[in-house]
Structure formats: structure tokens, C-alpha cells
Amino acid sequence: MSRVLVALGGNALEPAHGAGTWAEATTEMRRTAKSLAAVVAEGHELVLTHGNGPQVGNLLREAELAAREVPMPPMYVAGAESEGEIGFLIAQELSSALRRAGVPRAVVPVISRTEVDRRDPAFRNPSKPVGRFYSAAEARTLVRERGWVLRPDPHRGGWRRVVPSPLPRRWLEGSAVRAALDAGLADRCVFVVAGGGGIPVARNGSGGWTGVDAVIDKDRGAALVGRQLRCDSLVIVTDVPGAAVGFGTPRQRWLGVVSVRELQRYLDAGEFAAGSMRPKVEAVLDFVRAGGRRAVITDVGSLRRGIRGEAGTRVPSPRVRSPRLPTGGASRRR
């Protein structure tokens, strides 16, 4: 038995080329839920986190299209709404799947906030495009009226808002959820936390928190959650069977078991695409270097085998492997 954090992204939440309907998302999640329930049935403590890119995109488009009639909330509010929407979707399908698998649990989605640092260099270089496409004239108005930063999109010929993507520093509800797990709640609950990496907030002058219009990378957020909950394993679920070197070239090779050192070398050599496999690899390295026992990148279908160490790109902790440290008794609660 071990504590496993599964980070759901891409096809685990909705189909890649669908129309974006709720019915599609439900069908897709039902399939994912079956794999997740099997993990619980094998005796693991399961915690979930998830991405929210397409959902926030839809919420922002809705809010912009309705802005003449309904006051448009700040972008970070769409993050909060997406945590509600996706948390509900997961709860609906996973609670049923768990019961069918003979391991009934309450599925408890927690609205999560994640602290970012205003001094993060990402704030000087907003790079993540969000929301609708605008004409050059509309873009000028938005810069003036809302203070947005917009950039032309070279491929699709319009202008889009760009926001920073700072590193997540601390998941604010983490200590409470960890206390709940450590108090034995894991036997009756599956927590769903820090969707989309958590709603980005920054300290304000009066000792409180202010929402920040930004995109936290959900994989980096997952590594943070894994550290704060002291998970044994982090499994990043994506659309492909693992990380590959030479991806999309004739020399493409999927990585199986790979050491931190080797994976870092591939990362430094630019093997992994920014905004795609790169943040997953960074998250995996971050997690195992901070004490996680192992991290896996795999697809939904291989989730269970990935956790067993039989599929996906598997990165063991450098500590467990070191001859100077005991390997047998690696404690579950570091």
C-alpha cells in the first residue's frame, strides 16, 4: 500500500477531437474512472489532480461573448469555476466506478489555491495565450480598457491575450488535506485537488491573498501536490505511452525505466517539447528529487501497469538507488 497521486490531463478528461460537450466528457471520464478504481482496488491510497486548459478556455470564451449582459469576472475566477466543473465530473464517474470495483469511497473535490510569487520572472514575460482571438482594433481597445497584454497569433492571424505562467510555490489547502489523509481519511475518501495546478493567488499588502490572472502548469502543480502530501508515487497520465527521445523522428524511442541523471540529460538536450512533454519531465524530476519514491508518465490504458512498474516512463528516486542509502526500508512517510 502506498500513497499515489495521479495527474489527469488531455484525453483522460475529454476526447482530443470532440465538440467539447458534457456528454463526451462524461463518456471519457467513465473510461478513466474504471482505471482509477482499479488502482484503489489494488490497495493504494489514491489522490487526484487534473488539468483544466480546455475548460477554462470555454469559460473565458463564454464570459467574453456574454460580457455586454453579464459583468466579466477576472480570469482566475474561471479557474475556480473549472475546478468545480471538473471536480464534479470526476466525482460522478469515479464514485460509481469505485462502488462497482468493490471499494466504495467518497470522492471529495477541494477547491484549491496555489501561491505564486509576483517576482517570478514569468510575470515579466507573459507567454500563455488564453481566450478568444481578436482583431488588431479590438486588441488595442482591450489593452487600453483592461490592461491586458495581447500578441498576434502567427498561425491563425488574430490577436490573443497572453498571461504569465509562474512556478507554483505552495498549495494553500495542502496541509489540511494531508492532515485528513494522515488521520485515516484515505480509507474512505479520494481527494481531488489543485485542478489546473490550483487557482493562482499572490500575497497582498494586507496579509491576505489576491487572485492572479495566470496559468500554472498543471504538471508542475502536480509535483508540488505530491511533495506536500508526501506521496510515494506521482503518475502523470497523458495521451501517449510515455516520454520519448527523438519524438516524431525516425529515431524515436520510448523511455521505460530511466534514471534522474539520464532524463535530465535528455531534458537539457532539448528532447522534450515546451508546453507538452517538457513540463511533465520537469515535474517528474522535481518530485523524485524532493523525495518521491518514483514517478511515471503513461496513458490511461496503462495506468495500473504503470503503478506496478510495468509500463510507461518510470523514474525511480535517486535516493533509493544510491548505494550509500538503505534501499529496502524506504519509508512510506518520509
Place this chain on the structure above:
Amino acid sequence: MSRVLVALGGNALEPAHGAGTWAEATTEMRRTAKSLAAVVAEGHELVLTHGNGPQVGNLLREAELAAREVPMPPMYVAGAESEGEIGFLIAQELSSALRRAGVPRAVVPVISRTEVDRRDPAFRNPSKPVGRFYSAAEARTLVRERGWVLRPDPHRGGWRRVVPSPLPRRWLEGSAVRAALDAGLADRCVFVVAGGGGIPVARNGSGGWTGVDAVIDKDRGAALVGRQLRCDSLVIVTDVPGAAVGFGTPRQRWLGVVSVRELQRYLDAGEFAAGSMRPKVEAVLDFVRAGGRRAVITDVGSLRRGIRGEAGTRVPSPRVRSPRLPTGGASRRR
């Protein structure tokens, strides 16, 4: 020390005649958070629930206005999104207020589902208007294409969708949250639960849950949460200082301490307006009859005094008052 459930509605979440902006909601919530923090500082275990009517209204209007570009999700998804949005709003302001009051706590909003029964008579008589106003021609299209029920609005001259308002039967995450509180989490957390009475779901044929387009009365939902968490007190926070008989007439009289029997008599006599004070009174009666020690209806400014038994309409448990039952040792955990 006692476990107190506070149900926030109306002005506690946003101003009555504002424009519906996020900035307004933040300011209003900041004021409410100060009163809530004072309750924690007095040593009570605080749990929160809240309404979501205006927020769901805005989300539905946004979704309808954007429907040509973004597939419109079912209404119950807007309920989930509103739980995310309002949970985040509460967490932001309350976590700061708690720290300033010297009682730092994690504020943990839980996305909550509430079971309703398809055989509830409310499903035969949809009565709650939701979303936008439509012309008669649009209404006919919506009946045909979406299977909605629409009714003409006698005052504003358009057609609106109506949905059922069934009784909440069971809050699905309740046992997990109660286990967390009983394990001592209340010393470090304030849970925010079952916003809008919880997202309505009903059992489906395959042993799972299906979302239902309905409106659960948030006060009846609060009574259910209070029972499931075995709260000592339920405080319904609204825009007026309490319940009144002869409301809006020359004989208007605010009710202070009032017995279950007397309050039931006023309810039966039609003293309380449907959709307004009536469900609050029903919730209060429901809660104390099921074993709650007392229930209070009051406004934000009187919250602390209401919990002390010094303000608002206060309804003590009929059991505690009965001479046949011990009164002094009424246990905190019934």
C-alpha cells in the same frame, strides 16, 4: 465549544442592488468574513454553506449567450461551477480574516452533490424560473429542441425556463466531511460545503449518479448538512434581523426566542413568504426536530450575538426543553 453551521445567503455574498461584479462580491464577502472569523475566535467549530442563485443565474446567461460558439453544458454543471467560484471567494476572504483574528485555519471548499428522488412531487410541477427571458417563438424552439418546460412571466412579459425544486435527501460527501471533523480537523480547517444546497443528482439504473436540472433550496440543504454533520447550531444568515409575523404590515413583529410549536403555528397560518422566509423557517424546524440544539435566523451584523443567543429569531430544541429529558448534559455529539 460547539459545532456551528452558518448558511450564507443574499447580502452575505454580494450586495442586493449591485452590478454583479467580482469586486463588489469581494468587498461584501470581506465584511462577512470578519463576522465569521469572530465566531471561530470564540472557540466554535465553524462549518459554512451558502446560496448560489445569482451566480448560477449569471453562469446560465453566459452559457446561453455563448451557445452558438461554445457547447452549452447542462444546468447542473453551472451549479458545480458556482460552488467553485463562491468557495474560492469565501476561501480568499475568510482565510485572511481568520489569520487577522488570531485563529489561522485552512478554508476548504468541497464540491458537493446532493441526492434527490425522481419520485419527488416537485418533478411533476417545475416551479423555479431560471436563466434568460425568451420570446414565445424562442420558447417553442427550446421546448422542441431541448425538452425544457417554459412558462410566461406575468410581470416582465417574456418566457422563462422553469425547473423542479425537490427536497434534498442526502449530501453525498457528508460522511467524509464528518469523519474529518470528528478526527480533529476542525481545529485547523473551516469546511465550505453543499453550496446552493449541493449539485442535484439522482440514482441511475447502473448504480451510479446522474445530474439533474433542478434547484435545491439552500436553506433546506443547510438543514440536511446540519443533521449529517451533527451540528449543535444552525445559523441562517439573511438580509433581515430574523423572522417576523405580519411582515410588511402595521402589525409586523420580529420573533426572538420562539418554540418549535409556536413557529410551526405561524408557518401553518401562512405568515412566511414562499421562496423567502418560509424555507428558512422550515429548515430551522427540520434541524431542531432532528436533534439540533438550536437554530437561529439573523443577519450578518448580528451573527456573533445570534450564536450567543442574544439576537435573531432563536429556536431551541424541543428535546432540550422537555422536562422528560435531561437538559443539562445535552451532549455535543448526539
